[in-house]
Amino acid sequence: MLSERKKKILCAVVDSYIETAAPVASKDIQAEYLSDCSSATIRNELSTLESMGYLIQPHVSAGRIPSEKAFRFYVNKLISESDVTPIEADVIEKLLNRKIGSLEEVMTAVTRIIADLTNYTSVAVKEDMSDTITAIKLLDLSNGKLLVVIVTDSRVLKDGMVDLPDGFGEQMIMRAQLWLNKIFCGKHVREFIDFDYPFALVNDEFAQYNALFKKIIDVLKKVSLMNGMDVEMYGENNMLQHTEYTNVEDARKILHQMENKEKIAEILTNDGGENGSLTVKIGAEENAPEGCAVVTTRVSLGDNVSGSIGVIGPIRMNYRKVLAVLDKISEIIINLVGEENK
Amino acid sequence: MLSERKKKILCAVVDSYIETAAPVASKDIQAEYLSDCSSATIRNELSTLESMGYLIQPHVSAGRIPSEKAFRFYVNKLISESDVTPIEADVIEKLLNRKIGSLEEVMTAVTRIIADLTNYTSVAVKEDMSDTITAIKLLDLSNGKLLVVIVTDSRVLKDGMVDLPDGFGEQMIMRAQLWLNKIFCGKHVREFIDFDYPFALVNDEFAQYNALFKKIIDVLKKVSLMNGMDVEMYGENNMLQHTEYTNVEDARKILHQMENKEKIAEILTNDGGENGSLTVKIGAEENAPEGCAVVTTRVSLGDNVSGSIGVIGPIRMNYRKVLAVLDKISEIIINLVGEENK
């Protein structure tokens, strides 16, 4: 267990390092955080903190920089003390209130707001656990095309367009629609990832529908590939503003990691957490992208839909601010969803 | 007018610079491109080419690098001699043939293929000149929501979802649909950018429809903002691979310019060009992003729809390859569209 003074000094190092990105010297700490004891005392403490694994000294005549363990300690402290300053709460609220619309629109708005406010990269993931098909609608666009709309219990899946075979009149479209509903309603979207066309289902009378059905199933397959997960990301290039990535090679690597949306989505969603809970993952061992930390909050968006909102930034991130912003955002969204379900 | 030898030397400088990104010395040219005269002769020529504005000497004991004027000359020569090598044509064809689907899918596939093949950034823009509304369909999703589908003569606009007011039965939805079609069919999508809700249009009988109509018009507005232009972009991060952007600050600037999709779309579309024509814009004076060049080809996609496909890269770009790829791609797409219209 760390003494109070050690805690104070450790947090001072982290705070200072977050601000300046430079090794922190004993004198700095004395001047800015702990004027009631001398730099020599602080040096002693720093030395033991280093041997405990909290600090790293790049070379003998340099100050100390915090290890990932130190960041972990710092973040735990922030969260446990719920030291989440309600700064800018009203700004966020105003920004968001203007943009209420579909869930997708909220996601887009939220990522933009967070990225702009924090200057890091922001991600939102929506997971749909249910996605049982409740209806399939065929809409004749009167130009030889058919719009296929797949409705699930929680959303309208991205619709696809299909060429209408010659000689398909309104009657036949209605019949096709009936058939499709009979076959697919109540099934789960994910069942179609490896779906082979069931010729047996279609008797001779409906042979002429074959081509059409095949195409519609292709639409279903495509949709099921997305697996009920929507990922929205914004501010990737903000990463380049931060001093840790001074050479282009590093920057390239970071941006490359960001391109893997599935991976990022997994990081955000893979440990449940309660509605409104805040999680922080630091560094590659904790499964964040290399050299990065990921702060996440989870929000429940209805019975079978849940979302994660996150910020990705350098390990030397302004956690205080990020946690505050995410906390506020999740609160607003939870309220918003609550109201809607009234 | 340049002598033949000057042309040869100038192109040699550009070729070499494209390959190595380093100033080109007279000896290099002699060794690799022009062994039938001495380096001293080449030096003389280089000196006059410099005074003509084609070359730049970073310092007195360095070789020469090409100016934008030199690149202009080089590219013009490539295009006029239609020196477009048909390399990799079959690769492109195979890749694309797998992905034929809606125009949107083709756009996505095309940008990915081009970006991967060239290692630059690729953009595709689809412009729709007509976009007259031919039908508005309201689809009851049986969960209190109404799906609004707006069909134009050339495509289905992104549909929006609207809450169904209480007590709206099938009959009323049908009537609303009739009304909407009466009001909006034949109008151009762009008319709705500054559309104020015309209360006068709605007589007392339809007062109850007011709220619904307002929402639907909001959907229309949102759609018209996109102004019939679809932009697809891929490979932004490829820019970081190129040696001109060695410091992160420059890289950030470039990527920041790429974020402005509207600007990029404008660059790609603002001078017409024929079906299959190739255009190259070099540097900021020619309206490309700073430090970049943009190679564009235009394809006609039907009566009122046209597209531009482009590559954005550093001014020191491998024009030969890029021109070849774009040329082939546009050929394939033109064929593809041609077949469909048969």
Place this chain on the structure above:
DNA sequence: GTTAGCAGTCCAACCAAAAGAGTGCTAACA
């Protein structure tokens, strides 16, 4: 008009020296 040769310029790399930043240790003190 072309070329060899040479002087001249500038850059890049290297090294040494000096300055600066910070620590660790020691000895003294409360």
Place this chain on the structure above:
DNA sequence: TGTTAGCACTCTTTTGGTTGGACTGCTAAC
């Protein structure tokens, strides 16, 4: 026993100077 001042020591950063090399421009000869 914990704290502190002071100093020696280490390592980095900066500076300045030197050298070697890369190219050119010019001159004179062909």
